[in-house]
Amino acid sequence: MSCPRRRRERVEIAPRREGTERFAANSAAEGLGQPWGKLNQLSGALGAARLLGGGMRVLVACEFSGVVRRAFRARGHDAWSCDLLPAEDGSPFHLQGDVRDVLQDDWDLMIAHPPCTYLAGSGLHWNKRRPERAVLTEEALVFVQRLLDAPIPKIALENPIGCISTRIRKPDQIIQPWQFGHDASKATCLWLKGLEPLRPTRVLEGGKAARRGNQTPSGQNRLGPSPTRWKERSRTYCGIAETMAEQWG
Numbered sequence: 001m002s003c004p005r006r007r008r009e010r011v012e013i014a015p016r017r018e019g020t021e022r023f024a025a026n027s028a029a030e031g032l033g034q035p036w037g038k039l040n041q042l043s044g045a046l047g048a049a050r051l052l053g054g055g056m057r058v059l060v061a062c063e064f065s066g067v068v069r070r071a072f073r074a075r076g077h078d079a080w081s082c083d084l085l086p087a088e089d090g091s092p093f094h095l096q097g098d099v100r101d102v103l104q105d106d107w108d109l110m111i112a113h114p115p116c117t118y119l120a121g122s123g124l125h126w127n128k129r130r131p132e133r134a135v136l137t138e139e140a141l142v143f144v145q146r147l148l149d150a151p152i153p154k155i156a157l158e159n160p161i162g163c164i165s166t167r168i169r170k171p172d173q174i175i176q177p178w179q180f181g182h183d184a185s186k187a188t189c190l191w192l193k194g195l196e197p198l199r200p201t202r203v204l205e206g207g208k209a210a211r212r213g214n215q216t217p218s219g220q221n222r223l224g225p226s227p228t229r230w231k232e233r234s235r236t237y238c239g240i241a242e243t244m245a246e247q248w249g
C-alpha cells in the first residue's frame with residue numbers, strides 16, 4: 001500500500017485553549033497573520049460549531065510526521081499533532097513543545113506515540129550492564145504512565161513490545177502493518193482507554209508466516225544505520241492512521 005502524497009491541510013481557525021498558547025506553532029500558521037490571542041477570542045463560537053459538526057478535538061501526542069493528524073483532519077476532526085520537534089510537513093496544526101503541558105486542554109481523544117528507545121524489549125538487556133540506561137527506562141515509564149493517566153476520555157497509546165507490558169499493564173491488542181495493507185512487519189502494541197480494538201482492514205496474503213518487504217531473510221529490519229533511520233522506522237503507517245480515523249473518529 002502506498003500512502004497518499006502529503007496534501008496541504010485546509011487552514012481553518014481552530015479553537016485553542018489557553019494552555020496551548022505557550023507553544024510555538026509552525027511558520028505556516030504565523031503566515032496566516034492570526035495572532036493566537038485572536039484565535040482564542042473566536043474559540044467559543046468555533047468550539048460550538050465543532051460540537052454541532054460532530055468533530056472531535058484530537059491530540060496526536062509525540063508526532064512529528066503528521067500522518068495521524070492528517071488522517072483525522074481529513075475526516076473533519078480538529079486534530080493537532082504535538083512533538084518536541086517541528087512538524088515535518090510544516091502544518092499550522094502542530095504544537096511544538098512538551099506534550100505534558102497540553103494534556104489538560106479539553107481533548108476528546110489522544111493518540112500517543114511515546115519514544116520507545118528505553119522501553120522496547122530489544123534494548124532492555126543493556127540495562128543490566130548500564131545502570132544509567134536503566135534510569136532512562138524508569139523515566140520513560142513515568143512518561144507513559146502520565147500519558148495514560150491524562151484526563152482525556154479516549155486514549156490510544158502505541159509502542160513496540162517491551163517493558164510497558166510487564167511494568168504497567170498488558171496491551172489491549174497487538175497489530176501489524178500487514179493487517180492494514182502494508183507489506184511490512186512491525187508488532188505494535190496498543191493500550192486503549194474508551195476505545196474498541198482496531199479491526200484489520202486489509203490483511204495481506206501469508207499473514208504472520210510471510211516474510212515482509214521491510215525484513216531481511218533473518219527477519220531483521222532492512223533499513224541500514226543512518227542519522228534519519230529512527231524517523232523512518234518510527235513514522236506511523238498511513239493504513240493504520242486511516243483505520244484509526246475511520247474506526248475511532
Ligand SMILES: C[S@@+](CC[C@H](N)C(=O)[O-])C[C@H]1O[C@@H](n2cnc3c(N)ncnc32)[C@H](O)[C@@H]1O
Binds near residue numbers: 062066115235236
Ligand atoms: C517514536 S517517535 C513517534 C513518531 C510518530 N509515530 C510519527 O509518525 O511522527 C517519538 C516522538 O516523541 C517525541 N517526544 C519525546 N518526548 C516528548 C515530549 N515530552 N513531548 C512531545 N513530544 C515528545 C520525539 O521528539 C519523537 O518525535
